[in-house]
Amino acid sequence: MPLSGVMSDRPPAPSSRPLLQRLPRNLPLRIVFTVPMLLQLVGIVGLVGYLSFRNGQKAVQDLASQLRGELTARIQRELQGYFSAPHAINRLNATAFTYGDLDIVGAQRGENILFQQMRIHPTIAFAYCGSTQNGEFFGVLRQPDTGQLQLSYGNASNDFLRENYSLDVRGSRMHRLSQLDRVYDARTRPWFKAAVGRERPVWTDVYLAFSTGLPNVTASLPVYDSAGRNLLGVCATDVVLPEEFRAFLSDLEIGESGEAFVVDRRGNLISSSTDEELMVGTDPDNLQFLKAVDSRSELIQSSANYLTEQFGSFDQIRQAHQLEFNMEGDRQFLEVLPFRDGFGLDWLIVVVVPEADFTADIQANTRTTIALCLVALAIAVALGIALTRWVTYPILRLNNAVKTIAAGNWQGTVDLNRSDEVGQLADSFNQTIAQLHESFKRLEVQRNAFSRFFPPEYLTFLDKPDVTQITLGDHINREMAITFCDIRSFTSICEKLTPQETFDFINSYLKNISPPVREYNGIVVKFLGDGMMSVFPDGADAAVSACIAQLRCLQHFNEIRIQRGDVPILVGFGIHIGHVMVGIVGEENRLQADALSDIVNLTARLEGLSKYYGVSLVISEDVLKKLEHPERYHTRFLDRAIVKGRTEAIAVYEVFDTEPERDRRLKQQTLPMFEKALEAYRDGQPLEAREWLEQVLAINPNDSTAILYLQRVALLYESGVPRNWDGVWAFTQK
The missing domain is CATH 3.30.450.20 (PAS domain)
Structure with a gap:
């Protein structure tokens, strides 16, 4: 008895404990309430869906097999009917040929026989026979565009140049319609050779018809005399494919x-x-x-x-x-x-x-079944969630609040209205979130302020995740287009303004012309007072398009200035392309983005040339060659020049897409004359160049570049053409 009492006080063995007691104690209550029900429903739905799918697949395969068999049988019957008629017609015509009812050699009779056959069989394109005597040909064809039946024959009477005649309703020939311009010998045609070579009814390969140019297949039959010994010719019937x-x-x-x-x-x-x-x-x-x-x-x-x-x-x-x-x-x-x-x-x-x-129908029924199962599943899940929510409501509120904060919504506080430990935890949580919110707000203000000095485009360009990863010397070296722009006569404009007005004017101007740079994936490297330097990693097209967009923004900016009574401003742009290093320069405590390359100075010189030539946008020859679609832009050659600081000449061009409509039209109109003037100028022919330039200015008197060249030509004429003249102009100033 004591032994029995001791044994009864021990806990039951693990295998004898109830199943629910053996479940892990860290399982969420939501899983305990909902998972068993979900597993049961999913198992039932999956089994029903699988059986339905298998039965549907078998039904589909049976139906597809029947449909394919029926369709191929119909197509086979149609082909047999379609291609049996030509051989029957050939047998009839061979008999008529043998007994002289078809006069193949003389072409005097027989067209009414072929005419009736063509009317009975509308799918036949041509019924005809050819003679072995001299290659004579006689037949009736159907015009592919009108369906009109015509007699066509070729023999010695027309020098074997086939003639076509219209036929009346009884099949008798009427009027001569046309005649071929080349000799037609029936004996040389594939349909004739095929029948003679095989000595039996045959089909030719598909070919283009001699008369219609359409794809044909021809049934042909050799024709022998009544004794069956001598070959008289071949009768054939064309079927046009595939109409x-x-x-x-x-x-x-x-x-x-x-x-x-x-x-x-x-x-x-x-x-x-x-x-x-x-x-x-x-x-x-x-x-x-x-x-x-x-x-x-x-x-x-x-x-x-x-x-x-x-x-x-x-x-x-x-x-x-x-x-x-x-x-x-x-x-x-x-x-x-x-x-x-x-x-x-x-x-x-x-x-x-x-x-x-x-x-389609099977899938629709399957979708309906699945939808109904999902509705039942949703109801079961809703019941389980409601029960779980009632049990775990305080903890779930706190958990959801934490997730809301993690998602970036700092309004996610918890108000449990409880004084127990969970309520105290919620109050501490709310205080912590309020303090973190204030700290992140201060950090966001600082980050936004810093981004105005270091644009985010640089992070993308330098492949940096954030500004903290930027280090002195980070750079990218690759081929890029670079642009410079500058306000003309800026000093004289500023003389009339106060310092504050000058800053307001510059900032308003830069605010208007900067956005197009970003629109074309460009980067504003730095602002140069009244100017701006930008690079375009995407190449020449992006740079030219951005400058055109900037000039159009400038037009709108000038319209506003004119409405206020201010004088409009002029801006010059220069574009060049080459390898550029764009990166971070300075010192450890002061970083700045910059672009370094020989082409930077050259681009600045090109922008300066825009004022000299009196144009808005100057590009180098390298830029023009790099344009994927140069025909989209209005360009003209300006000069071959040696800019200050360089020894080699470069070719420069004008892009005048943003000129006023009248000026753009006149430049386009005078472009051939302008090019001839520059050609004469380069060849050392000042008088001829002057004549062409005067014609340009007679049409477009405001062409500043033409006026400039007229002055050069006058100087060249007065001082004489140098011995080694090549038309290159050397600049001694920026």
Whole structure:
């Protein structure tokens, strides 16, 4: 008994403890309440969905197999009917040829026979016969554009230059319509040679018709005399591909987006249910059939590629196959069926239908089922959350407040209205958040203030996460476009202003022209009093476009000044391109962004030249060559010049897109004369250059550059052309 009492006081073995007591004690209450219910619902929904999906897949495959088989059978029947009539017509015409009812050599009778055949068979493009005697030709053709039936023959009477005649309602010839300009010998044509060579009814390869230029396939039959010994000629019938048969394919109901097409054994697309052109090439005399693997229809192209990969080539497909393949993750059902008519046609019929065409209704039902299950799941989750919230409400409030603060919302305080330990924790939390909020506000003010001295574009450009990572000497060395701009006559403008007005004027001006730099991914390196230096990592197009935008902003700025009674200002821009080092210079306690390169000085000189030539925007020849689309801009050559501080001449150009409409139009109008004037100037012909310049100024008297060159020409004429004259102008001042 004592032993029994001792044993009964021990805790039960772990295996005998209830399941809920064996759960980990650190599990959140929300999981304890909601997870078991969710697992049960998800398991049931998943099983039902899987069974529904499997049954739906089987139904789709059965339906797709039936549809593919039915469509290919219909297409096969249509092809058999479509291509059996030409051979029947050939047999009739061969009989008429043998017994003289068709006068192939003399072309005196027989057109009414061919006329009636063409009327009975509207899909036939041409019915005709050729003679072995001298290559005579006699037939009735259907005009592809009007459908009119015409007699066409060539023999000795017209020197074998085929003539075409209109036919009346009984098929009798009426008026001569046209005549070919080259000799037509029936014996040399592919349809004639094919029938004679094989001595039986045959089909030719697809070719471009001699008379219509359309893709044809011809059924031809050798014609012998009544004794069957002597070859009289060949009768043939043309079928134009692929118009009539394409209409049949287009009218087939191949699901919602399926396609049907016919290819030969070389992969040429004979016909399809699409409307794309089946002949490709730019030379009308050398058109080629479109390959199925090159079709614009993604479905046809993918099907052809799959068949090629599966069988090696189209020639290896000898029997019907029902196949499946994936295109961009979507399953496609395909059937390929060989078509042979016994006379030489050997093509493949292909029908391909996307699985999505069959699964739309099934997927809709699946979505409905899933939606209902999700509603039930949502209700269960809501009940579990409500119960959990009732139990864990104070802690969840505090947890949500912490998450809100972590997301950056400093308004997330907790008001539990409780005096227990959780309430005291909430009060301490609110005090801590208030203090942190004030500290971050002070830091944000400092950061915003600092960003005005160090623009964030530099961080991106130097690939730095924040300003604390910037160090002295950080730089990027790469090819960039660089621009300088400067206000003309700035000193005289400032003489009329107080210091405060001068600062207000400069800041207003810079505020207007700076934004376009950032719009084109440029960086304002520094402000130079009344000027500005910028770099453009994206190259010449960005720099030129930004300067044009800046000049247009300047136009708006001047309009406001004029309305206030102020004098408008003029600004000059210069652009050059090359390798530039952009980075941080200075000392450890004072950092500044700058750009260092020889081209910086050269660009500044180009900006100075804008005033000399009286233009707004000057670019170097290197910039012009780097433009991806120079034709988008209005440019003209200005000069070959040696700027101060350099020994080599550079070519400079004007971009006058932002000139007033009248000035831009006049510069464009006088551009040929201006170029001839500069050519004469460079060749040392001052008189000729003056004549051209005077013509320019007669049209555009305000062309400052033309006036400048007129002065140069006068000086050149007076002092004489130097012996080594090359037209280069050397500047001794900036």
